[in-house]
Each structure stands twice: as structure tokens, then as C-alpha cells.
Amino acid sequence: MKLDLIVRASEILTMDPARPPATAVGVINGRIVGLDEEIAGLDAERELDFGDAVVTPGLIDAHCHTAWWGLGLAALDLSKARGLDEIYSLIEAEVARLDAAGDTDSWVHGTGFNQAHHGGHFPDIAKLDALTGDRPIYLRHTSGHASITNTATLRLVGALEPGFENPTGGVVVRDADGNPTGLVEEAAQGLVQALLLPYSTERLVEALEAATTRYAAEGITSFTEAGVGGGWIGHSPIEVAAYQSAADQGRLRARAQLMPAIDALRPLTGHAADFAREGAGSGLDLGIRTGFGTDVVRFGHVKVFLDGSLLGATAAVTEDYCGHDHNTGYLLDDPAAYRERVLGAYRAGWPLALHAIGDAAIDLALDLIAEAQERYGAHPVPCRIEHFGIARPDQVERAGALGIAVTPQAGFIGPIGDQMAELVGPDREPFLYRGRSVIDAGIILAGSSDLPVADNNLRRGMQAAVDRRTDSGRILTAAEGITPEEALRTHTEWAARATGQIADKGTLERGKFADFAVFSASPLTAPDMRDLDIVATLVGGDITFDSRA
Incomplete structure (x- = not known):
């Protein structure tokens, strides 16, 4: 047997708990077929030797806004x-x-x-x-x-x-x-x-190509687009066509998972048997639901905005923002309206991704997820709370019991950590964008940038997850710091679990995508991950970025 590709490096971090680091990985048809002794003696059409560099699974950005940024x-x-x-x-x-x-x-x-x-x-x-x-x-x-x-x-x-x-x-x-x-x-x-939309498909393809070309330079091989097709976050009613067109034309440099905005869903009709348990719910036309798509463009969770932003003091909180008397932000709709729409989407097969930054919004998000799971059973893909920005200890405990995933952006800590801390005050500062307590509670901690709110230099975000240091040098609750290995897992294994794609990505194992990020040195032992370079990025065994070229 002849392989398509062998990748070699001084160290290949598989992130597979059952297997130690390797030095060689073999690829056929864009997927991994073996490591080290499993491919010993085999030849390949191509061989890439990265020498002293360190290979990891391709990095996953579990929540970003690619079209917006592009x-x-x-x-x-x-x-x-x-x-x-x-x-x-x-x-x-x-x-x-x-x-x-x-x-x-x-x-x-x-x-x-x-x-x-x-x-x-x-x-x-x-x-x-x-x-x-x-x-x-x-x-x-x-x-x-x-x-x-x-x-x-x-x-x-x-x-x-x-x-x-x-x-x-x-x-x-x-x-x-x-x-x-x-x-x-x-x-x-x-x-x-409404005066600007919709953007043309070709304009969106251009934006996606520009954005994902830059993603490749950051080691990113997969991303989740947090809201398409509706609401103020969408860019066109046929936005998905732009991702498909970009993929068809070879202009999408990373795998895309798309979260339809809940505004894009509509009531479903079908056979009477499908209306058991309170009706078929709401979804996309033809009954398309999460998981539908290809290896390059696929649907994920449904995206629901519950509240606003911390920087704008519009996130819904239970206590006033510091310096903003009588301002506790606000929910973006009535809880009863959310309940009807969210439960309808969930029972139609859509796991929930609920944007909730303030603790009042997190309370509502937890209530909605709990009711959905109790009434219709747990979905194979975990429900998520996006941002989980100001999370009280009781909310962390409850989220763990519900078996959900959360995406607090560690990358916020550097550029806007001081600003966030000033808005919530010292008593609530320990609740901000948690790390350690989330892992310890059994919650899946998925790494994300929320680009363009913060940049997508994920090495900077991973370092911030470890040291919790703001740009001014302030430490934002040292007890919430995590280890370098855990920080890397947030953008590999755990991001894959949170997005429901662990069968295909997140670790380097036989049968999974040959998606790799190549670091100039090990992110597990580097004094500061921000100082590391991305040497190369591969998607399905094909190079999408190579600093050596």
C-alpha cells in the first residue's frame, strides 16, 4: 500500500489520551490511517518533514463571525x-x-x-x-x-x-x-x-476567502460561524449558498460549521406521525437539521441571542453595572417568547447555542436548556451557552449537571479584561470568563475567539487562558487559570466535542481528518504561547498555509 502523504516532525501531539506523542502520521484520501509503527515501512506520494517543529490537531475556533469579519x-x-x-x-x-x-x-x-x-x-x-x-x-x-x-x-x-x-x-x-x-x-x-442587505453571494464568497486565508495563517482548520441567514447577524437569506460556493471553488480555507440564526427557522409541517409530542417544531425547509452537509460545510447548533454585550452594558445582569446606576442591561425578548421558539427548534432536532453574557441571561439559558432536555431528551450534540461571561458559582454547578458546553472567550482577557472588570466591580470579577471552575464542574470548555470582537490569534487566547493577564498586567482571577495542555484542548478535542464533531476532528487518530497545525515549538512547554509561530497549516492533508514558502 502507498500512502498519499506522510507528515513527520520531532513531536506530533495527538491529544489522544490513549496514545503518546508520535513522530510520523500517514494520510490517505484526506484522513489519518496510522501513526509511527502503524505506517512503518510504507511509502507515500508526498512527504512533509517539519523537523524540530511540533504538529498538533488543526485548531478549531468554536465561535466566530467569519463573513462579518471578511x-x-x-x-x-x-x-x-x-x-x-x-x-x-x-x-x-x-x-x-x-x-x-x-x-x-x-x-x-x-x-x-x-x-x-x-x-x-x-x-x-x-x-x-x-x-x-x-x-x-x-x-x-x-x-x-x-x-x-x-x-x-x-x-x-x-x-x-x-x-x-x-x-x-x-x-x-x-x-x-x-x-x-x-x-x-x-x-x-x-x-x-435592512438598507444594506442582502449581500450578493459573490461578495460573501470574496469575504469568506479573505477571512479563511487569514485563518490558515493562525493554524485554524475549522470554525463555527455563530449565526447565519437571519436576524441582525445574518448577511443574506441564502447565506449558506455563499459557503457552498466558496467550498466548490476552492476558496474556503477551513471547514465551516454554520449556526442558523433562530430567525431563519420557520414552522415545519409533515406527516401526522411527526407531530407527536407537541408538533414537529421549527426548522429549515425540507426538515434539514443539525449535522446536514459535507465535510467542508455543515450545519451545527441553532443560534439564539438572549442578551447584549458586556462592553455596551446591555448584557442582562442581576446587579447594576459599576458607574451605570439603575442599569442591569436587558433581555432581547420576552422569556415566554424565547421559550416557545427555543423549544420548537430543539424538538425539531436543533441543539441550542444560547448567547448569554450576563448572569440574568445565563439563568434563562439554563432554564431553557433544562426544560428542553427534560421534555424531549438529551440531544446527542451538547447544548451550549455562548460566552457564559458573568457566571455565578451556582450557575457553573448547574451547567455541569446539565452536561452542556460553554464558550467563554479567553482572548478577551488581554485587550478588554480591564474594561470588563471595571464594569462588574471586584465582587463579580471572579465570575468573568471562567476557565478552571468550568472544567472542574464537568462542563465542556470550548475555545473561541468571537472574531472580530477579539482577534483570532488563538495562541494569544490560549496563553490568556493560562495566565489570565490583561494588557495592563492585571491578573483577572488567577484561580481560573488552566494548564497549557487544557488550553490546547479547548481549541482541539473539547472544541470538537462542543461542536458535535469529535468523530472527525479534535485529536489525531486513525480515521479522522488529516487537519494539522504546525507550531514552531511545543505549546505545552513554551514559556509564552504568544511567542510561537505557525509554521504551516494543513486541511485534509493539503497545505493551506506554509510560512516556509
């Missing part, structure tokens, strides 16, 4: 600006560029705004109006849960009309005199996006 690569990058004057200068230059090109119709797009970089202040709508005139503007907050607009944009969405009412789950923020400030929160962003 589209934003062409927008103004506001993340590096410091001081509102710099923001205004960027906008002024963009308007001048568009004017010089004779483009009178295009919007000014920006992404990555964070008020912490500007003394806690947001742009003045009057200043924005002076810079942009009648040209619409759409600046996305780094959290994704808010955006900044001008009067021209608000006029287009009808927010200046008498009798305007905020949509369910969102707010067009106004000052004490009732005048819009330009800040648009949560679901109210959908009013603005």
Missing part, C-alpha cells in the same frame, strides 16, 4: 484609533476619497470602535453630520452589539419620524431631550442593516 476587512479600521479626533480624521479622509472618485452613493463603513479607547466617549452626531452630510454612515462597535450612525442614516430608517418605536430587543439611543445620539443598540441595528 466584509469588514474593506472597512475603516477604527480599532487602532486613540481619541475621537483620530476617528473624525479617518471619516473625513474616507469621505474625501469617495467624493474624489465621484462616488456619491456609497456609505462610510467602519469597524472595531471601542469607547474605552476614547475616554469612554462616543462620536458626536453633530460632528459626524458635519463630516458626512447626506452620506449614510455605519460604524460597528467592536462587540458587534451596537453601531454608530449619523442623522442621514437615522432619517433613512425612519427613526426621526413622529411615533417611531424601538424594535423588540433594540434601542435607538436618545439624549435627555429625546434627540438621537447616533448610537444604535442590539436588534435596532437591523433597521440600518
Whole structure:
């Protein structure tokens, strides 16, 4: 027998508890057929020897926003600006560029705004109006849960009309005199996006190619897209077609698992036998449900937003945010409405991925998961709570008892950890984006970036999961630190379990995908994982990134 590929390195970390590290792995048809002695004496069509580098399973980002980030690569990058004057200068230059090109119709797009970089202040709508005139503007907050607009944009969405009412789950923020400030929160962003959507399939394919090419450079071989096809997180009613087209054209550089937004689901009809136990529920057309797809593009959980963001102080909490008297954030819909929709999706075969950052939202998420599992049985794929941002000890214990997975973003700790700690105060700081207590409670801890809220340099996120150090040097609850091996498992084995894909990925075992990340040294023993380089990335045995080229 002749293999397609043999990969060699000084150390291959299989992450398989039953097998020690190896030095060689064999591949046929994109899957692993053996390691070391199992392939001894066999030849291969190709051989890749990475020398002193260390090979691991390909990294999995269990919650990110690929299309959003890819589209934003062409927008103004506001993340590096410091001081509102710099923001205004960027906008002024963009308007001048568009004017010089004779483009009178295009919007000014920006992404990555964070008020912490500007003394806690947001742009003045009057200043924005002076810079942009009648040209619409759409600046996305780094959290994704808010955006900044001008009067021209608000006029287009009808927010200046008498009798305007905020949509369910969102707010067009106004000052004490009732005048819009330009800040648009949560679901109210959908009013603005309705003027821009849908994006064309070709534009989305371009965005996916740009994004996943960059994923490959970070060692990422699989990702879960946390919301497609509906709500303010979706980009087109036929968004899935863009992923399929990108895959068909060889322009998708990583395996995609797609979470349909619950807004994309609709009531199902079928044979009377399918309506036992309270009806067929709600899902996608033709009864498509989780797991449907190919090795490259496949459906995962259903995505449900329960609350907002911590940075925007819209996440639903049980105690006021520090410096925000009488503000406990808010749920984005009525609990009874959530219950009806979520239970309908679950009984139709969709495991739940519930966005819940604040502890009040986590309470609701746990209640919904508990009722779904009690009434309809546990799904083979674990339900998830996305972010699990401010989790009380009793909630950690209950989540463990329910057998769920959670995705707290360790990558937040560096760039926005200080900001989060200031918002919740010292008493609640130990509840933030936990690690150790989650593992000890028996919860599956899945690693994710939430790109573009934070970058997807997963080595930086893994190091933060270990040392809990913010960019200012503050340690955010040292007791929640985990080991380097556990940090690597969050983006390999445990991410695969949380996404329901452990049979195909997450560890290097016979029969699994030949998806590899090649590190310049071992992430298990490196003094600081942030200092490691990604040497190469392989998906199905094919190189998607090679720093040596």
C-alpha cells in the first residue's frame, strides 16, 4: 500500500489520551490511517518533514463571525484609533476619497470602535453630520452589539419620524431631550442593516476567502460561524449558498460549521406521525437539521441571542453595572417568547447555542436548556451557552449537571479584561470568563475567539487562558487559570466535542481528518504561547498555509 502523504516532525501531539506523542502520521484520501509503527515501512506520494517543529490537531475556533469579519476587512479600521479626533480624521479622509472618485452613493463603513479607547466617549452626531452630510454612515462597535450612525442614516430608517418605536430587543439611543445620539443598540441595528442587505453571494464568497486565508495563517482548520441567514447577524437569506460556493471553488480555507440564526427557522409541517409530542417544531425547509452537509460545510447548533454585550452594558445582569446606576442591561425578548421558539427548534432536532453574557441571561439559558432536555431528551450534540461571561458559582454547578458546553472567550482577557472588570466591580470579577471552575464542574470548555470582537490569534487566547493577564498586567482571577495542555484542548478535542464533531476532528487518530497545525515549538512547554509561530497549516492533508514558502 502507498500512502498519499506522510507528515513527520520531532513531536506530533495527538491529544489522544490513549496514545503518546508520535513522530510520523500517514494520510490517505484526506484522513489519518496510522501513526509511527502503524505506517512503518510504507511509502507515500508526498512527504512533509517539519523537523524540530511540533504538529498538533488543526485548531478549531468554536465561535466566530467569519463573513462579518471578511466584509469588514474593506472597512475603516477604527480599532487602532486613540481619541475621537483620530476617528473624525479617518471619516473625513474616507469621505474625501469617495467624493474624489465621484462616488456619491456609497456609505462610510467602519469597524472595531471601542469607547474605552476614547475616554469612554462616543462620536458626536453633530460632528459626524458635519463630516458626512447626506452620506449614510455605519460604524460597528467592536462587540458587534451596537453601531454608530449619523442623522442621514437615522432619517433613512425612519427613526426621526413622529411615533417611531424601538424594535423588540433594540434601542435607538436618545439624549435627555429625546434627540438621537447616533448610537444604535442590539436588534435596532437591523433597521440600518435592512438598507444594506442582502449581500450578493459573490461578495460573501470574496469575504469568506479573505477571512479563511487569514485563518490558515493562525493554524485554524475549522470554525463555527455563530449565526447565519437571519436576524441582525445574518448577511443574506441564502447565506449558506455563499459557503457552498466558496467550498466548490476552492476558496474556503477551513471547514465551516454554520449556526442558523433562530430567525431563519420557520414552522415545519409533515406527516401526522411527526407531530407527536407537541408538533414537529421549527426548522429549515425540507426538515434539514443539525449535522446536514459535507465535510467542508455543515450545519451545527441553532443560534439564539438572549442578551447584549458586556462592553455596551446591555448584557442582562442581576446587579447594576459599576458607574451605570439603575442599569442591569436587558433581555432581547420576552422569556415566554424565547421559550416557545427555543423549544420548537430543539424538538425539531436543533441543539441550542444560547448567547448569554450576563448572569440574568445565563439563568434563562439554563432554564431553557433544562426544560428542553427534560421534555424531549438529551440531544446527542451538547447544548451550549455562548460566552457564559458573568457566571455565578451556582450557575457553573448547574451547567455541569446539565452536561452542556460553554464558550467563554479567553482572548478577551488581554485587550478588554480591564474594561470588563471595571464594569462588574471586584465582587463579580471572579465570575468573568471562567476557565478552571468550568472544567472542574464537568462542563465542556470550548475555545473561541468571537472574531472580530477579539482577534483570532488563538495562541494569544490560549496563553490568556493560562495566565489570565490583561494588557495592563492585571491578573483577572488567577484561580481560573488552566494548564497549557487544557488550553490546547479547548481549541482541539473539547472544541470538537462542543461542536458535535469529535468523530472527525479534535485529536489525531486513525480515521479522522488529516487537519494539522504546525507550531514552531511545543505549546505545552513554551514559556509564552504568544511567542510561537505557525509554521504551516494543513486541511485534509493539503497545505493551506506554509510560512516556509
